[in-house]
Amino acid sequence: MEDTILILDFGAQYVQLIARRIRENGVYSKIVPYTITADEVRRHAPKGLILSGGPSSVYDEGTKRCDLRLFDLGIPILGICYGMQLLVQSFGGNVLPALGREYGRATLELTDNGTQSPLFHGTPNIQQVWMSHGDHVTQLPPEFELLAVSPNCPIGATKHREKNLYGVQFHPEVVHTQYGTEIFYRFVRNICDCRGTWTMKNFAATAVERFRNEIGHGQVICGLSGGVDSAVVAAILSKSIGRQLKCILVDNGLLRKGETEAVIRAFSGHFDVELNTIDASDGFLERLTGIEEPQEKRRRIGHYFIDIFSEAAKKFGNAQYLAQGTIYPDIIESGASLDQTGIQPAATIKLHHNVGGLPEKLGFRLIEPLRELFKDEVRKLGIELGLPEDFVWRHPFPGPGLAVRCLGEVTREKLTRLRNADAIVVEEIRNAGFYREVSQVFAVLLPVKSVGVMGDGRTYDDAIAIRCVTTDDFMTADWSPLPDNLLRKMSTRIINEIKGINRVVYDISSKPPATIEWE
Numbered sequence: 001m002e003d004t005i006l007i008l009d010f011g012a013q014y015v016q017l018i019a020r021r022i023r024e025n026g027v028y029s030k031i032v033p034y035t036i037t038a039d040e041v042r043r044h045a046p047k048g049l050i051l052s053g054g055p056s057s058v059y060d061e062g063t064k065r066c067d068l069r070l071f072d073l074g075i076p077i078l079g080i081c082y083g084m085q086l087l088v089q090s091f092g093g094n095v096l097p098a099l100g101r102e103y104g105r106a107t108l109e110l111t112d113n114g115t116q117s118p119l120f121h122g123t124p125n126i127q128q129v130w131m132s133h134g135d136h137v138t139q140l141p142p143e144f145e146l147l148a149v150s151p152n153c154p155i156g157a158t159k160h161r162e163k164n165l166y167g168v169q170f171h172p173e174v175v176h177t178q179y180g181t182e183i184f185y186r187f188v189r190n191i192c193d194c195r196g197t198w199t200m201k202n203f204a205a206t207a208v209e210r211f212r213n214e215i216g217h218g219q220v221i222c223g224l225s226g227g228v229d230s231a232v233v234a235a236i237l238s239k240s241i242g243r244q245l246k247c248i249l250v251d252n253g254l255l256r257k258g259e260t261e262a263v264i265r266a267f268s269g270h271f272d273v274e275l276n277t278i279d280a281s282d283g284f285l286e287r288l289t290g291i292e293e294p295q296e297k298r299r300r301i302g303h304y305f306i307d308i309f310s311e312a313a314k315k316f317g318n319a320q321y322l323a324q325g326t327i328y329p330d331i332i333e334s335g336a337s338l339d340q341t342g343i344q345p346a347a348t349i350k351l352h353h354n355v356g357g358l359p360e361k362l363g364f365r366l367i368e369p370l371r372e373l374f375k376d377e378v379r380k381l382g383i384e385l386g387l388p389e390d391f392v393w394r395h396p397f398p399g400p401g402l403a404v405r406c407l408g409e410v411t412r413e414k415l416t417r418l419r420n421a422d423a424i425v426v427e428e429i430r431n432a433g434f435y436r437e438v439s440q441v442f443a444v445l446l447p448v449k450s451v452g453v454m455g456d457g458r459t460y461d462d463a464i465a466i467r468c469v470t471t472d473d474f475m476t477a478d479w480s481p482l483p484d485n486l487l488r489k490m491s492t493r494i495i496n497e498i499k500g501i502n503r504v505v506y507d508i509s510s511k512p513p514a515t516i517e518w519e
Contacts, residue, residue, distance in 0.1 A: 002028045002202070003194040006046040010034045010054030010064050010082050013132075016328075016475045017173040018050055018080070020374060021184045026196030030372070038069035048076040048192035051083025053171065057135050058085045058095050076164035076191045078119075081133055084167030088158065091141040098152065102131035105176060106150045108157070114147035117159055118191050119166050119183060128178040129156075129170035136169060164191055200380040204236070207369050211240040219319035220367065221309050224249045224275070226259040227397040228387075229325030229370060231266060232378050235385040236369050237323055238271040245323075246316040247273050250308055252301070253281025253415065254401030257423040266391040280308055288403060288410040292447075294519035297410070301400045310363050322364035325399075326371050327378055329474050374473045395426075395440045396474070404519035408447030414462075417498055418445040421464045424493045428486060429468075438480045441468040443494075444507075444518050452502030461502035464494055468507075469516055477511040 005022050009015045009031050022029035030044075034051075041049070049070060056063045068090055071077065079087035085095045108129045114120050129150070137155040140146065148157035150169070157168045166187070172180035188194050215237075222234045224247050237245045249263050260277060267273055287300045306322075313319040370378055375396065382392040398404050402422070406414050421443040429435050444465040452459040466487070471477035491504035507514075 002198045003192075003196075004044060004046045005029045005048045005050060005188060005192065005194070006036070006041065006044055007031045007050045007052055008034045008036065008066055008083070010052050010056065010086075012052035012054050012080075012082070014171055014173050015052045016473070018052060020473055021173050021181070022050075022188055023198065023374075023377070024181070025185055025188045025194070026198050027188050027192075027194040028198040034064050034066050036067070038067045038073060041067075041070060041073065041075070046075060047194050048078070048188065051077065051079040051086060053081030053083060053132070056082065057097075058082065058089045059135075071163070071165060074163075076187070077166065078187050079165075079167040080173070081169060081171060084158065084169055085135060085137055087165060087167045088137050088140060088144065088155075091143055091160075093137055093141045093144065094139040095135055096138050098134055098136040101134045102150065102152045103133075104131065105129070106131040106152070106170065108148050108150050108170060110148050110157075111146050113145050113159075114157060117147050117166075119157070119159070119168075119186055120147065120179075121186065123179045123182055128176070129172070129180075130174045130176040131170050133169060137167075166191075200377060200384050203373075203377075204381055204384045207236050208239045211237060211367065211369065215241050215244065215321060215367075218244065218321055219313075219317045220245050220321040220323050221313055221316065221319045221364075222247045222323035223305060223309060224263055225325065225397065225399050225401075226255055226263050227325065227399075228382055228392055228394060229327055229375075229378055229396075231263070231325075231387060231391065232382045232385065233323050233325045233367075233369050234267070234273060235271060235382065235387055237367070238273050239385065242272060243274065245273060246312070246319065247275045248309065248312055249275065249277045250305065251277060251279045251281055252284040252305075252401060253412070254284060254301075254403045254410075256397060256402070256426075257419050259397075262391070262394075266388055270386060270388065276312070278308060278312065280304070283308075284403075285410065285412060290409060292408045294404060297403050297519065298400050301403060305399075306363070313364070320365055321367050323367040323369070326368040328370075328372055328374050331371065374475070376472055393436060395435075395442070398517055404517050405442060406445045407518060413500075414445055417462065417500055418443060418464075420498050421445070421494050421501065424497065425466055425490055428490050428493070432483070432486050434480075434482065434486070437470075438468050438482075439471045439474070439477065440516060441466070441480075443467075446505075450503050454502065459502045461500050463503040463505060464498075464501055465505050465507050465518070466490060467516070467518070469511070471511075471516075474516065477516055479508045479510060482506075 007018050019029040089095050108127050110125045136153050143160055144158045145161055150156045153169050159166050172183040224230045234247050379392050402418055403410050406418050425443045429441050446463045449460050468480040469477040470480045494504050
């Protein structure tokens with residue numbers, strides 16, 4: 001059993017970052033609803049708890065509260081922002097609206113108790129932190145001591161005098177907090193006494209054994225999309241059940257240029273896997289005819305994938321299992337639960353074809369080995385499993401394929417333009433040596449026409465947007481400032497080589513407020 005830290009989610013904007021910071025210390029973390037009971041926590045047997053931030057005020061009627069018995073379990077607890085306010089109020093302290101709210105960078109000054117505290121020991125007395133709060137603690141209960149202050153916050157951090165209960169008003173999970181990484185290390189490794197043994201190597205060994213036992217002699221179908229997620233799933237199951245796994249690459253007419261060949265190359269000679277290719281492009285395009293709404297595109301694509309896999313299952317010994325490359329960001333953005341009792345549904349950003357886009361009755365038992373992993377963890381896992389490095393580091397490609405990069409109605413003609421434009425963008429990024437420097441780059445065909453001039457004649461043609469982002473976890477992302485000469489070369493080639501395109505624009509929006517994909 002790996003050491004575990006549970007994160008109680010009170011609706012925090014940064015709750016996924018908290019989970020990542022813990023995992024960076026080699027400790028497994030899991031986000032659970034704030035309604036989890038003390039008895040349920042005992043069953044998880046965590047080494048520590050974190051109470052996340054949240055948009056509520058602790059003094060409001062009906063506000064989000066946790067089971068007060070958690071504070072008597074003897075488990076170290078760290079309250080962050082709202083979590084600290086809730087912790088303090090639960091012991092009789094006061095929380096009120098702040099006269100001077102703090103949003104953004106702030107200077108934190110440690111008290112004498114703070115410098116000696118296991119949470120801050122070894123960090124400077126004065127340090128920069130990231131604040132985001134409109135309420136603050138005005139009075140501590142007698143059982144608590146003051147650890148830190150900031151100019152607009154009289155109580156910036158605190159600790160119970162006898163129990164391992166800590167609270168910080170700032171957000172150590174964001175990169176703008178100068179010593180946030182050290183604070184998490186001290187809490188997770190020193191205060192909670194976690195061993196730091198959760199690695200992708202251990203995860204791989206555990207997953208292989210787990211699915212070998214779970215599947216037994218069953219047959220499994222795994223749909224390969226050309227992306228790293230489904231490839232890593234196939235690698236895990238290949239080691240678990242060998243030839244009981246049947247991989248299917250569905251050519252849905254929405255793949256990147258040369259996608260089929262790239263997938264076949266990645267698996268040939270590396271895994272003993274039966275790989276089958278099914279050409280279903282006509283069926284997918286027929287179902288997308290006249291459809292412009294992005295969620296409906298995803299639903300139709302997800303449903304037709306299941307129809308294809310159901311037919312394939314009959315040919316392959318009536319397979320009972322369907323394996324998918326669902327990862328943690330898919331779950332979060334689709335507003336789905338992490339497990340049967342897991343997180344409360346978050347706001348639905350977009351349906352992923354393999355989460356919200358699936359029909360209610362599948363006819364399969366789902367296997368999702370990567371459901372709790374972030375993208376960078378998936379890549380590390382792929383390397384551990386023996387996938388070629390150049391394939392593992394391929395940029396992500398959405399399950400619905402080019403359908404969600406071809407805005408508006410999807411047609412063969414539009415897909416051809418988009419596919420060729422995308423190939424040019426990726427080729428030029430590679431030639432310039434930026435492919436591994438950025439996280440994802442692709443072209444988007446916009447549903448607008450604009451006037452242009454070519455050869456002294458008027459044109460009224462389509463526009464292509466180039467999207468290039470840099471990110472660690474794909475939960476947040478920033479646009480990449482590519483060199484002018486590289487963008488110029490991409491634009492010139494796209495307009496000159498692809499008939500029907502007369503304008504190229506560059507997307508300079510971050511996530512949030514935008515998403516990485518346009519649909």
